Amino acid sequence: MALNTPKHAVALPSPSRIIATLFLLGFLHTSSAFHTNRMFSTDHTLRPPRWGPPTKRDGMAPLKITNKCPNTIWPGIGTQAGTGPGIGGFELASGASRDYTVSKDWQGRVWGRTNCSFNPTGDGPANIAANNGAACDSGDCLGVLNCVATGVAPASLAEYDLAGGVGGTQAFYDISLVDGYNIPIGIVFLPGDDVKLQKVPPNLTNAVCIATAGYASDPAPSGTNGMSSNASYPVPYEPTQTNMDLATWCPWDFLVIKPDKPGDGVYPYPDDMIQRPVFDPCKSACAATNAPSDCCTGAYSDHGVCMPNMYSQQSNKVCPDAYGFPFDDEGSTFIIPTGGGFETVFCPEGRSTNILKTFKQQLQDLTGAPGVGKGMDAIDQDARNLTIIMNAAKKSSAERSRGEASNMGKTSMCAMVVVIAWAVLW
Secondary structure (H helix, E strand, O other), X not given: OOOOOOOOOOOOOOHHHHHHHHHHHOHHHHOOOOOOOOOOOOOOOOOOOEOOOOOHHHOOEEEEEEEXXXXXXXXXXXXXXXXXXXXXXXXXXXXXXEEEXXXXXXXXEEEEXXXXXXXXXXXXXXXXXXXXXXXXXXXXXXXXXXXXXXXXOOOOEEEEEEEEOHHHOEEEEEEEOOOOEOOOEEEEEEOOOOHHHHOOOHHHOOOEEOOOOOOOOOOOOEEOOOOOOEOOEOEEEOOOOOHHXXXXXXXXXXXXXXXXXXXXXXXXXXXXXXXXXXXXXXXXXXXXXXXXXXXXXXXHOOOOOOOOOHHHHHHHHHXXXXXXXXXXXXXXXXXXXXXXXEEEEEOOOOOOEOHHHHOHHHHHHHXXXXXXXXXXXXXXXXXXXXXHHHHHHHHHHHHHHHOOOOHHHHOOHHHHHHHHHHHHHO
């Protein structure tokens, strides 16, 4: 059966049901179920979370969600601060988009749920006895369509703080794999009508994480497919990972579903002797073990004590612009001037991006004090400079060659089944 084949038509729950559910679940406290970027503000006194949608008094920023996956997904939206879009989750067909607005000071996250099956009113799973009460195979939020709590790990997250930094003058955002990975995800900055923000080069802002076999384009240092890129502003790519690499990056113990043994059409792998599922979400080390040393909690809640683990190292290889380790946030957070909005794209085109390492200085200059660092014209010239992108790609490739060897050389032709099967089974 296809992974995301819709099993039941669903309707939005009534407002009264939403309010009752919010009361029972304690909406103001449930949005912390996922890890939160440590650079995001945690003092929400001046911007308490509100369901929404925002009014003109709140100020409005666009929040767009697009599904480029081959099947239906069910995005979830969680609000941590400010005014949300007035909805917490919905069904989104392949190729479709939804446009919402949030307040100018909104802080929240968007994630994708897969293979969901709800009852006719959307306030519970179609079969409450199955799947431990969950309605979705990944990213489930207490079995309801219209999420009032964040989802269950593993889930790929797009996180936003539209009023970050001192005085709320900066927008912080990231792709987080700290709670695991389920489907490819990307972020597109929407400058709106602000002339200054329209001058920000798109290849400095639009991050992508593709860690699913069959979804990445061929290895290349840069490209122009998707994510608002073009020939003038080529996007820096992660240059080396193949689709075969993406089939095996997740540490075996962190796979959500592990095949027991070869057989039933499962082919042997040289690395673990068992073919991995065509699609299988990957738990983070923290989600898999809940150990303080993996979650950076308790005695390990210090940057100098909690060290990167195998999961975070592997996830960083396939998605350099995402962070899979709680203390990676400082080096994996995009910071740009506030005032615009964002689009979350599921299953974006192209490859995982390598923007933060390629244009680190330019991004710092973009949000620096007036007169400090390069101006916008110089930043624009750098963004168009393919030499900068190529040099960063060479450095990334050299780091890869000094580290763990690519799976390409040790993967048999049987691994190609994973890539081909995506087009048929997902």
